[in-house]
Amino acid sequence: EVQLVESGGGLVQPGRSLKLSCAASGFTFSNYYMAWVRQAPKKGLEWVATISTSGSRTYYPDSVKGRFTISRDNAKSSLYLQMNSLKSEDTATYYCARCTIAASFAYWGQGTLVTVSS
Amino acid sequence: DVVLTQTPPTLSATIGQSVSISCRSSQSLLHSNGNTYLHWLLQRPGQSPQLLIYLVSRLESGVPNRFSGSGSGTDFTLKISGVEAEDLGVYYCVQGTHAPWTFGGGTKLELK
Numbered sequence: 001e002v003q004l005v006e007s008g009g010g011l012v013q014p015g016r017s018l019k020l021s022c023a024a025s026g027f028t029f030s031n032y033y034m035a036w037v038r039q040a041p042k043k044g045l046e047w048v049a050t051i052s053t054s055g056s057r058t059y060y061p062d063s064v065k066g067r068f069t070i071s072r073d074n075a076k077s078s079l080y081l082q083m084n085s086l087k088s089e090d091t092a093t094y095y096c097a098r099c100t101i102a103a104s105f106a107y108w109g110q111g112t113l114v115t116v117s118s
Numbered sequence: 119d120v121v122l123t124q125t126p127p128t129l130s131a132t133i134g135q136s137v138s139i140s141c142r143s144s145q146s147l148l149h150s151n152g153n154t155y156l157h158w159l160l161q162r163p164g165q166s167p168q169l170l171i172y173l174v175s176r177l178e179s180g181v182p183n184r185f186s187g188s189g190s191g192t193d194f195t196l197k198i199s200g201v202e203a204e205d206l207g208v209y210y211c212v213q214g215t216h217a218p219w220t221f222g223g224g225t226k227l228e229l230k
Contacts, residue, residue: 045159045167045210047219061119061218101172102155103214108166 002026002107004096009112012086022079022096022109029077030054033099036070036081038092039111046092049081050099064090086116120145122211122222130230131201139225141211143192148215155214158187158196161224162207170209171196201227 008020020036036048049070050059058070069082079096093113097105121144131137147154158171169178171187174194184199198205206229211222 044224045161045212045221047212047221050219059217095166101153101157101214103212103219104155104157104169104172105159105167105212106169106172106178108168110166 002098004098004107004109006094006096006109006112009094009114011115011117013118014086014088014116016086017082017084018086018114020081020083020094020096020112020114022081024077024079024096024098027098029072030074034070034072034079035097035099035105036079037095037097037105037108038090039095040089040092043092047103048094051079083114086114088116090114091116119218120147120213120216120220122213122220124209124211124222124225126225127223128226128228130228132230133201133203135201136197136199137201137227138198139196139209139211139227141189141194141196141222143194143213145216146191147194147213148191153215154190156187156189156194157212157214158185159210159212160205160207161210162204165207167210198227203229 003025005023012018035050051070055072067085071080093111095111096109098107123142125140159167161167175187186197208224
């Protein structure tokens with residue numbers, strides 16, 4: 001059974017950093033592109049980052065480019081999101097998702113809530 | 119960025135009724151490789167989203183065949199043939215043809 005378990009969320013002050021983790025199991029992690037998708041409270045979904053199977057290629061929307069870094073450790077079947085210079089508008093539940101085809105998020109974790117507030 | 123406009127924003131249905139949700143794109147979603155990267159997700163209350171349909175019309179494994187997708191270019195439709203109680207929630211279309219990947223605003227399906 002495919003499982004994705006996010007961790008690392010919490011309350012953080014504006015301008016500070018936070019690193020999210022996603023532990024994957026039930027599939028060969030290194031064979032899949034992985035992504036982060038977020039959802040602000042009571043709002044819709046927003047794609048945040050995608051990483052290739054080897055980690056050599058990463059993709060971001062302009063809203064987080066230069067502030068967020070996606071990475072992976074295939075030996076540990078783990079995905080990460082380093083978030084720097086956090087803003088109040090980054091407040092959201094962050095989901096880890098497995099990609100099969102571009103933007104086809106076939107499996108999702110339960111999400112981890114990040115609250116950016118002073 | 120590609121804007122996906124979903125209509126209606128809210129849909130009220132009775133059990134057994136057939137309903138359709140529209141997703142209109144600001145640009146053609148036909149990729150130069152011939153694929154159209156338009157997918158549909160359902161987010162039930164309090165749950166993570168789940169994939170229903172990928173590449174416009176392909177049913178994800180385990181998804182009931184009362185769900186179907188159609189469309190091309192800029193206009194796409196998700197149809198539910200006979201709504202069941204478990205289908206309630208928010209439906210999203212998402213595109214992966216153009217960077218950045220973008221989601222529609224969602225359509226909330228509720229019981230009438």
